[in-house]
Amino acid sequence: MILLRGVFKTFGEKVVLRDVNLKVEKGEALAILGHSGAGKTTLLKIISALDTDFKGAYTFRGIDVKRDPGRVRKCITMVFQNPVMFRTTVFENIAYGLKVRGYSKRYIQEKVEEVLESLGILELKDRGARRLSGGEKQRVAVARALVLDLDTYVFDEPTSNLDIENVKVVEDAIRELIKRGKTVIFTTHDLLQARRLSNKLAYMEKGEIVEIGETERIFREPGDERTWRFISGMFL
Amino acid sequence: MAWDYILQGLFEAFKLIFSGDPELYDILLRSIKVSGLATLYAGLIGVPTGVVIGLSDFKGKEIVKSIFNGLMGIPTVVLGLILYLFLAPAGPLGFLNLLYTTTGISLGQMVLILPIVVSITVNSIESVEEDIKYLALTLGADESQMMVKIIEEASPGILLSLITAFNRAIAELGVALMVGGNIFIKGGEMNTRVLTTAIQMYVTRGEISMAIALGIILLSLVYLISMVVNYIQKRWIEV
Numbered sequence: 001m002i003l004l005r006g007v008f009k010t011f012g013e014k015v016v017l018r019d020v021n022l023k024v025e026k027g028e029a030l031a032i033l034g035h036s037g038a039g040k041t042t043l044l045k046i047i048s049a050l051d052t053d054f055k056g057a058y059t060f061r062g063i064d065v066k067r068d069p070g071r072v073r074k075c076i077t078m079v080f081q082n083p084v085m086f087r088t089t090v091f092e093n094i095a096y097g098l099k100v101r102g103y104s105k106r107y108i109q110e111k112v113e114e115v116l117e118s119l120g121i122l123e124l125k126d127r128g129a130r131r132l133s134g135g136e137k138q139r140v141a142v143a144r145a146l147v148l149d150l151d152t153y154v155f156d157e158p159t160s161n162l163d164i165e166n167v168k169v170v171e172d173a174i175r176e177l178i179k180r181g182k183t184v185i186f187t188t189h190d191l192l193q194a195r196r197l198s199n200k201l202a203y204m205e206k207g208e209i210v211e212i213g214e215t216e217r218i219f220r221e222p223g224d225e226r227t228w229r230f231i232s233g234m235f236l
Numbered sequence: 237m238a239w240d241y242i243l244q245g246l247f248e249a250f251k252l253i254f255s256g257d258p259e260l261y262d263i264l265l266r267s268i269k270v271s272g273l274a275t276l277y278a279g280l281i282g283v284p285t286g287v288v289i290g291l292s293d294f295k296g297k298e299i300v301k302s303i304f305n306g307l308m309g310i311p312t313v314v315l316g317l318i319l320y321l322f323l324a325p326a327g328p329l330g331f332l333n334l335l336y337t338t339t340g341i342s343l344g345q346m347v348l349i350l351p352i353v354v355s356i357t358v359n360s361i362e363s364v365e366e367d368i369k370y371l372a373l374t375l376g377a378d379e380s381q382m383m384v385k386i387i388e389e390a391s392p393g394i395l396l397s398l399i400t401a402f403n404r405a406i407a408e409l410g411v412a413l414m415v416g417g418n419i420f421i422k423g424g425e426m427n428t429r430v431l432t433t434a435i436q437m438y439v440t441r442g443e444i445s446m447a448i449a450l451g452i453i454l455l456s457l458v459y460l461i462s463m464v465v466n467y468i469q470k471r472w473i474e475v
Contacts, residue, residue: 045370048374050370050373050374070378070379073373073374073376074376076374077374077375077376078370078374080367080370080371082367084365084367084368084371086368086371086385086388086389087388087389087392087472096372096375096377096385097375097376100372100375100376100377100378100381101376144375148375148376
């Protein structure tokens with residue numbers, strides 16, 4: 001279980017996260033909505049134990065993240081909005097997470113090829129990762145996460161700037177994770193995508209979680225005027 | 237008329253190069269060995285130093301970086317003089333007996349090129365995107381594995397630092413002349429003559445063709461290395 005209590009994050013004078021309280025149970029699929037600059041990415045970095053410089057408390061399956069972020073990072077991974085690639089081949093990019101965990105060469109070979117095939121990019125295996133198109137890079141970024149059999153997956157706007165075909169591939173991969181009982185947290189600007197994929201939804205504004213609850217309930221009857229404005233505004 | 241002696245010199249130079257003149261190739265091999273060792277020493281000290289400075293965040297880091305940056309442009313004549321004063325028999329390091337030895341030149345050139353290796357390595361490490369660090373961590377790397385990854389990503393820059401350093405070492409004159417002394421005895425084992433000191437000497441002696449031949453070799457060597465490195469880097473960066 002992911003549990004954040006009274007989390008504040010500031011960059012200099014600017015408060016980016018303000019008293020964030022969040023509980024995500026195992027197997028839940030949480031979509032985080034909000035305008036740009038609402039603090040979504042900052043929150044995801046904290047959840048992924050990539051940023052421990054915040055005020056408040058965060059425990060991941062009972063582990064104090066501030067005390068032992070390395071242990072938490074072994075159970076959770078984040079796919080960034082900008083799919084940054086290591087300066088090597090697609091295969092090596094995807095194999096990296098398995099290599100640092102000490103798996104055997106044979107296992108890594110099998111597992112990477114299996115994931116590449118499931119995402120329809122096996123032919124890219126030996127290509128230089130930095131020379132791929134945006135959509136291909138995003139698939140590789142997703143493959144890099146999927147190859148690790150973890151508890152929790154975090155996606156920061158996983159389909160922004162992708163064409164329909166790539167959106168479908170990425171969404172199918174996320175859906176598969178949810179089906180396998182993994183905890184999935186993602187941000188998106190696409191309300192329909194949030195509705196398609198999540199069973200829990202949070203709306204953020206100016207660093208605060210304005211409302212959180214069951215996705216369908218929030219879409220039908222948002223409990224806060226700001227959420228209602230966001231949802232209805234997007235549909236207009 | 238004005239071009240005659242240059243053209244004559246060039247003609248003679250190519251004849252010397254292609255005739256396999258033993259003295260010429262002896263000087264070339266010594267130069268590569270001396271500057272190669274200087275680059276090796278500078279790499280062994282400078283790359284880890286640059287990596288540590290690049291990866292760490294400490295008070296006064298900018299001052300340390302600016303000191304190394306400033307030292308990159310030190311005049312070789314001044315450095316040669318300082319090293320001479322230290323290594324001369326009456327100097328503080330005279331007991332090491334390094335003056336007029338190839339080891340002395342290598343160590344002197346190492347001092348010259350160390351700031352180049354450190355500065356370029358620091359810049360290469362610092363120019364690795366911050367997202368690479370986050371990516372390694374989120375894929376499960378611990379702090380040391382993440383640092384190794386950053387070094388890997390900075391490798392083309394680190395390689396460039398070594399090549400730049402080698403080219404600077406092999407092309408410098410001040411240290412080689414003052415610390416090495418340009419000693420050459422046929423068949424001798426203590427010779428310290430290298431490309432730059434030889435060029436300088438042949439010019440002062442009026443043996444233009446030999447000076448041109450050595451100049452062509454020095455330029456070709458520097459360009460060849462730069463081209464090879466450019467090719468490797470291009471392939472590396474394109475991956």
